[in-house]
Amino acid sequence: MTIAKYPLPRPNAQTQPYWDGAAIGELRYQCCSDCASVQRIPRSLCEQCQSTRLEWRPSQRTGTVLTFTTVYRAPLPVFKDMVPYVIAIVDMDEGFRVMANALPQACEGLEIGARVRMGFQDVHGMTLPVMQAVLEVAP
Amino acid sequence: MTMNAFITGAYDTAVGELPGSSCMGLHAESAIGAVADAGLKLSDIDGVLCAYSFTEPHLMLASVFCEYLGIHPGACLAIQAGGASACIMVMQAAALVASGQCRHVLVVTGDNRLTGMSRDGAVAALSEVGHPQFERPFGISVPASYALVAKHYMHEYGVTSEQLAAIAVEHRRHAGRHPKAHKREAITVEQVLSSKMIADPLHMLDCCLISDGGAALVVSSRAAARDTRGKAIEILGAGQGHTHEHIVAAPSLVDFGCKSSSATAFARAGVTARDIDVAQIYDSFTITLAVELESIGFFERGQAGIAAAAGELGLGGKLPCNTHGGLMSYAHSGAAGGMFHVVEAVHQLRGAADVRQVPDAKLAFVHGDGGILSAHCSLVLGR
Numbered sequence: 218m219t220i221a222k223y224p225l226p227r228p229n230a231q232t233q234p235y236w237d238g239a240a241i242g243e244l245r246y247q248c249c250s251d252c253a254s255v256q257r258i259p260r261s262l263c264e265q266c267q268s269t270r271l272e273w274r275p276s277q278r279t280g281t282v283l284t285f286t287t288v289y290r291a292p293l294p295v296f297k298d299m300v301p302y303v304i305a306i307v308d309m310d311e312g313f314r315v316m317a318n319a320l321p322q323a324c325e326g327l328e329i330g331a332r333v334r335m336g337f338q339d340v341h342g343m344t345l346p347v348m349q350a351v352l353e354v355a356p
Numbered sequence: 357m358t359m360n361a362f363i364t365g366a367y368d369t370a371v372g373e374l375p376g377s378s379c380m381g382l383h384a385e386s387a388i389g390a391v392a393d394a395g396l397k398l399s400d401i402d403g404v405l406c407a408y409s410f411t412e413p414h415l416m417l418a419s420v421f422c423e424y425l426g427i428h429p430g431a432c433l434a435i436q437a438g439g440a441s442a443c444i445m446v447m448q449a450a451a452l453v454a455s456g457q458c459r460h461v462l463v464v465t466g467d468n469r470l471t472g473m474s475r476d477g478a479v480a481a482l483s484e485v486g487h488p489q490f491e492r493p494f495g496i497s498v499p500a501s502y503a504l505v506a507k508h509y510m511h512e513y514g515v516t517s518e519q520l521a522a523i524a525v526e527h528r529r530h531a532g533r534h535p536k537a538h539k540r541e542a543i544t545v546e547q548v549l550s551s552k553m554i555a556d557p558l559h560m561l562d563c564c565l566i567s568d569g570g571a572a573l574v575v576s577s578r579a580a581a582r583d584t585r586g587k588a589i590e591i592l593g594a595g596q597g598h599t600h601e602h603i604v605a606a607p608s609l610v611d612f613g614c615k616s617s618s619a620t621a622f623a624r625a626g627v628t629a630r631d632i633d634v635a636q637i638y639d640s641f642t643i644t645l646a647v648e649l650e651s652i653g654f655f656e657r658g659q660a661g662i663a664a665a666a667g668e669l670g671l672g673g674k675l676p677c678n679t680h681g682g683l684m685s686y687a688h689s690g691a692a693g694g695m696f697h698v699v700e701a702v703h704q705l706r707g708a709a710d711v712r713q714v715p716d717a718k719l720a721f722v723h724g725d726g727g728i729l730s731a732h733c734s735l736v737l738g739r
Contacts, residue, residue, distance in 0.1 A: 226489035236489075257605050258490045284508035284609060287556040292483035292497035294476075304494050306504060306604055316604045318494050329511045345493055 223295045223341045231261040234273045239344040242337055244276040246313035255312035278335045279352065280309035285319070285327060305348055307333060319348040330355030359624065361450030361591045363737065364460070364584035365394025365574030366702040368695070371687035372538035373470050374568035379412040380424045382466030382570030382692070387425060390572035395585025396460060401574070403431040403458035405449055407441040407465045407691030410481050411472035421464065431458055438485070438726025439638050440596075441465070442571075442694030443733035446722075447594040449575035459580035466570020467690035478566050485727060487602040499563055499641070501603045501728040503555035506643035508609040510557065513650075517557050519661025520642040521548035524561050524684055526669045527639065531681025533671075533712045538567045538687045545665075562642040564683035564693070571695035573702070589705045592627070592719075593736035595620025603728040611651060613732035614723060618652040621721075625736035629653045632736075633717040634704045635675055636697035638725040639682040648723060649677070652734075671714065679704060679712045694724040698735070705739045 228236040238245035247256040249263035250270040262269045285305035291297045303319040305327070315335060319327060327333075327348075336349030367389030369382055383406070391398055404427070406418035414420045418434040431452060437444045442465060449461035469478050479497060486496040509515060525545055531537035543561060551560040574584070581588045597613025597620075600606040622628055629652060637652075639645040642661075649660040654675050655668075663669065669677040680686040680700040683693045701720040703709040709717075722735040 224488065224492040226493050228489070232489055258487070284504045286500050286503035286507055288495060288497065288500045289552070289556070290479070290497070290499065290554040292495065292500070293480050296495040299495060302495060304496060304500055304504065314604055316491050316494055316496070329508060340493065
């Protein structure tokens with residue numbers, strides 16, 4: 218079997234601003250200029266009204282944990298050294314969604330409904346979002 | 357009501373570890389078996405639907421297959437909808453015969469996922485369903501995606517790992533009655549809970565198998581069904597539901613397309629969930645089946661695992677479910693995994709399920725789920 222490389226994101230014209238933002242420590246999301254809905258994940262058109270007039274905005278980087286898992290069986294050899302690792306889906310306060318791993322200090326007190334802050338970490342030369350800290354445990 | 361389409365032939369190959377098998381070889385054996393079961397000749401087949409393969413991937417798998425078998429149908433195409441493929445293929449075949457475009461459509465699936473590639477290779481290939489920019493960089497896998505659903509669902513409805521484990525235990529009990537099943541030895545709740553953690557809360561025994569195997573059906577129009585030999589099984593209703601592909605973009609982690617797909621299928625068939633005698637429902641993971649059983653309305657929210665522990669999914673239970681053992685214990689060979697569910701429903705409705713037979717089964721419900729509870733297709737079959 219060929220050794221698979223780390224599956225780093227390959228930005229395209231529509232997602233470049235997201236990854237450019239990450240590189241300077243800014244978590245960006247898209248908002249529709251026509252219907253004001255926020256896109257769960259970036260794309261070229263609004264998932265509600267299909268308008269292409271999407272505006273990038275900076276996030277305050279706080280959100281609520283929708284769900285998470287700890288992975289023990291790595292899908293690719295490049296993740297084997299990382300196990301066990303956490304993958305979480307966070308509903309950001311602005312209405313978009315982020316999947317990310319968690320820094321060790323953010324695994325403490327991690328639960329569904331916990332309030333968290335997102336940050337960034339360098340992974341194989343790219344800056345990816347990461348869960349940085351649990352701010353408040355779930356009510 | 358009717359969809360004017362009938363399953364007139366069904367066949368599945370041996371399953372499990374099949375050294376020397378190949379994707380196209382399994383397709384061919386399944387196809388010849390299903391056509392013979394219908395009492396037809398290959399030349400009677402005027403439509404062919406295939407799905408996809410990991411070991412012999414191709415842009416035009418149905419054309420590759422027809423070339424391999426040496427047939428030249430009037431309609432030929434491949435359908436890719438992950439675990440929903442088998443049910444969607446049946447639904448599409450029904451449309452082809454009901455509209456008069458075809459008389460006998462061959463629906464064929466198979467892959468040698470176990471011996472044709474490493475287990476690591478299969479897991480890696482499956483992880484590619486994750487979003488390339490917003491999921492895969494974080495080490496997502498199919499089990500991890502379902503674990504994300506499981507964690508949320510269990511939190512929402514108070515479901516426990518013991519309750520989910522009871523679902524796996526019942527599947528193994530079913531498989532113990534099927535001489536061909538990949539895994540037949542009985543397991544306990546304790547064994548499920550102590551099996552290796554894959555992605556919390558899903559253990560190894562909460563997950564489906566990786567197997568070699570193939571399965572095929574012949575779907576015929578009402579008029580053409582008269583030319584066939586066996587007991588034709590009517591496709592009474594069918595429906596689909598699609599909400600997302602990637603779990604990060606799912607509108608809900610508790611409501612999925614199975615709700616609308618089953619509602620449409622039941623309405624077309626003019627029946628309700630309560631009328632179903634036997635169910636064959638996609639069980640890629642214990643949580644998959646729990647979510648589907650509860651969303652479709654067979655059980656209240658949070659109750660499927662409790663019902664499994666009480667034997668309600670077993671033979672003689674309220675809803676005998678996956679009487680062959682399902683993807684968790686019978687076999688999972690890619691698109692053929694879902695097709696095994698359809699073939700088992702046919703066995704049940706023909707009264708040919710041997711010691712697995714649900715007495716007097718007249719109405720069967722079959723359901724497939726592709727992606728991360730993303731694409732759903734439900735069928736109501738009857739005799």
